[in-house]
Amino acid sequence: MKKNIFEVACQQLDLVAKELKLEPEVHRLLRQPMREFRFTLPVRMDSGKVKIFQGFRVQYNDARGPTKGGIRFHPEETIDTVRALAAWMTWKCAVVDIPYGGAKGGVICNPKEMSKGELERLSRAYIDKIFLIIGPDKDIPAPDVYTNPQIMAWMMDEYSKLKGYNSPGVITGKPLSIGGSLGREEATARGALFTVREAAKHLKLDLSKATIAIQGYGNAGSFMAILTKKLFGSKIVAISDSRGGICGPKGLDPQAVLEHKKKSGSVIDFPGTKKISNKDILELKVDILCPCALENVITEENAKDIQAKIIAEIANGPTTPEADKILSQKKTFVIPDILCNSGGVVVSYFEWVQNNSGYYWKEKEVCERLDENITNAFATVFDVSIARKIDLRLAAYIIAVERVIKTMRMRGWI
Numbered sequence: 001m002k003k004n005i006f007e008v009a010c011q012q013l014d015l016v017a018k019e020l021k022l023e024p025e026v027h028r029l030l031r032q033p034m035r036e037f038r039f040t041l042p043v044r045m046d047s048g049k050v051k052i053f054q055g056f057r058v059q060y061n062d063a064r065g066p067t068k069g070g071i072r073f074h075p076e077e078t079i080d081t082v083r084a085l086a087a088w089m090t091w092k093c094a095v096v097d098i099p100y101g102g103a104k105g106g107v108i109c110n111p112k113e114m115s116k117g118e119l120e121r122l123s124r125a126y127i128d129k130i131f132l133i134i135g136p137d138k139d140i141p142a143p144d145v146y147t148n149p150q151i152m153a154w155m156m157d158e159y160s161k162l163k164g165y166n167s168p169g170v171i172t173g174k175p176l177s178i179g180g181s182l183g184r185e186e187a188t189a190r191g192a193l194f195t196v197r198e199a200a201k202h203l204k205l206d207l208s209k210a211t212i213a214i215q216g217y218g219n220a221g222s223f224m225a226i227l228t229k230k231l232f233g234s235k236i237v238a239i240s241d242s243r244g245g246i247c248g249p250k251g252l253d254p255q256a257v258l259e260h261k262k263k264s265g266s267v268i269d270f271p272g273t274k275k276i277s278n279k280d281i282l283e284l285k286v287d288i289l290c291p292c293a294l295e296n297v298i299t300e301e302n303a304k305d306i307q308a309k310i311i312a313e314i315a316n317g318p319t320t321p322e323a324d325k326i327l328s329q330k331k332t333f334v335i336p337d338i339l340c341n342s343g344g345v346v347v348s349y350f351e352w353v354q355n356n357s358g359y360y361w362k363e364k365e366v367c368e369r370l371d372e373n374i375t376n377a378f379a380t381v382f383d384v385s386i387a388r389k390i391d392l393r394l395a396a397y398i399i400a401v402e403r404v405i406k407t408m409r410m411r412g413w414i
Contacts, residue, residue, distance in 0.1 A: 003320055005295050006080040009087045011321045016397040019390070026405060026414050033083055035059040037133065041107065041125040046115050053122060057105040057130050059139055060086035063407040066137055067103035068093060068345060070144025070173075071126070073119075073151075077106040081295070085144075088316055089345065092338040094400035096377045098349045103139050105130070111146045123151050127158040134159070136169035136356065142348050143173040145218070145294075149185075153178055169355035172348035181351035183366035184344075189223030190367065191343015192314045193231070194374040195335045196288060199310050202382070203333060207232035211286040213308070215278060216293030217241045217258070217267050220314045220341065224290055225254035234288075238281050239267050242293070245281045246273035282306060291318035298323045306332060313337035328391050336393035338400065339374075339381055346373050 010031055017027040041053040056079050059067040069089040072082075082104045090102025107126060111119055133139060143152055156171040156178065168179030176182065183190070200207050212234050214221045221239070228234045235251040243266040246252070252273070260270045268275060282289065282302060289308035291297050293315050298306065300322035311327070311334045313319060319327070319334065327334055347370055354360045361369075385395035408414050 003296055003299075004080055005084040005317055006087075008296070008317060008320055009084040012393070012397060013087070013401070015321070015394055016401045019388075019394060019398060020401065022401075022405075023414075026408075029408075029414065030061070030401065030404070033058045033060045033086060034062065035133075036079070036083065037130065038079065039129045041122060041129060043118065043122045043125055045118055053107050053109050053125075055105070055107045055126055055129060056082045057133065057139075058082045058086040058103060059133070060102040060104075061090045061404060062101035062139075063404055063411060063413065064094060064101055065099035066101065066135075067139040068100040068142070068172075068348065069103035069105065069139075070142045071147050071151075071155075072104075072106040072144040073109050073111045073122075073146040074106065075108065075110040077108045082106050084295075085316055088338055090404065091397060091400035092342050092345055094403040095338050095381065095396050096342045096346055096373055097403070098346060098373075100140075100345070100349065103141075104144075105141055106144075119151065120154050123154040124158040127155045128162070131159060131162050134170060136167065136352070140169070140348075140352060141171055142344070149173055149175045149180060169352055172351040173344075174351070179351070179355050181347055181354055181366060182361065182363035183370070184347045184351055185219070186223040186227065187347035187366075187370060188220040188314065188341050188344035189227055191346060191370060191374045192220070192224055192290070192312050192335075192340050193227050194343070194371055195340050195378050196228070196310065196312050197232075198375060198378045198382075199312075199333055199335055203309065205287060205309065207234050210234045210288055211237045212288045212290065213238040213281050213284050213286045214254075215240050215245070215281050215289070215291045215297065216315060217261060218292065220344075221290065221292030222254065222258045222261075224292060224312075224314060225252075226258070229254055237286060238276060238284055240276065240278050240281045241267050242278075244268045245276040245278060246270050247276040247281075247284070248273045284308075288312060291315045294318075296320055298327075300326060303327055304330075306330075309333060310335065313340045316341065324391065324393060334392060336381075336396045339377060339392070339396045342377070343370055343374060346370055 303323035
């Protein structure tokens with residue numbers, strides 16, 4: 001059975017608590033969400049029938065500022081998944097030092113089986129349920145798995161209607177026409193690319209000659225492949241999505257693969273490639289492996305077979321604690337998710353700042369600020385890793401948890 005993802009998040013925190021010798025009461029406080037909400041969403045479908053969906057919103061910790069986190073529409077969504085993602089968002093915001101706490105939301109549904117009208121009604125129903133607990137100064141949602149800028153637009157519009165005035169700062173990841181930020185769409189991948197660039201410097205790896213495998217070809221995975229090839233000339237040798245994967249040892253054109261997926265619904269059967277499973281793509285002999293899909297894909301069962309020099313965790317929680325131990329023994333350079341995929345929340349923060357000020361930046365400024373933020377965060381994590389002789393994940397968690405605890409102490413919470 002798949003490991004409970006919230007247990008994984010708690011295990012990671014437990015390692016930090018041991019390293020920092022945290023007081024038991026502080027450890028217990030950080031191990032639980034501060035607030036969580038579950039609700040039912042009755043939505044009228046195109047057939048005329050009303051279908052009941054289950055929704056969640058978890059606000060994990062708001063010591064450092066309003067909570068921030070995406071909303072997933074997924075058929076396998078659970079409250080434990082949302083709890084874990086809210087916890088990771090707390091540490092992610094802290095490690096890149098932006099003034100947010102962590103949150104996450106979700107709805108159990110299959111958006112691939114829903115019409116545009118049904119998705120809009122579901123999106124608006126979700127905001128109706130959480131209207132009182134979100135806001136630009138309370139909790140700021142964003143897109144996540146199977147949600148997108150259009151869904152964020154509907155949600156922002158619904159919130160604005162309920163407030164009685166336009167409120168773009170309540171949601172990030174919006175279309176540009178209603179207050180979105182330039183550079184937001186590819187921000188997660190661009191931030192990850194900056195961490196890979198810094199890791200390659202330390203490993204003396206020439207990215208122009210590097211081979212890369214991408215597991216998961218949604219927004220983050222596709223932009224990671226396209227940007228890495230465009231900016232560094234790296235060779236993308238394998239790509240997969242939920243239906244399977246393709247391998248092309250001579251190199252794939254990531255933009256052409258994306259166009260094929262848009263037309264056919266999957267990367268599989270792309271001309272001139274051979275099929276490969278999602279399991280096998282993780283074990284290819286490549287320089288850089290990018291898990292960009294869901295959680296718990298690198299485990300103690302397959303970690304020993306991972307051959308990549310660098311693992312860039314663009315997905316949330318792709319590696320279990322047991323796998324971490326094996327990868328550490330193998331000296332695999334793992335860029336932890338709370339650092340690697342933080343580009344999305346950093347540019348979401350930029351979008352929120354622009355919404356609140358009413359002044360919008362050029363794309364070059366957004367990218368430069370993102371580069372500075374991610375590069376500084378990577379350097380801080382790397383320095384702690386060297387100083388304490390620990391892996392990058394534990395180093396990142398130590399920085400994040402210490403920042404949250406310091407704020408809680410200053411506020412008199414503990």
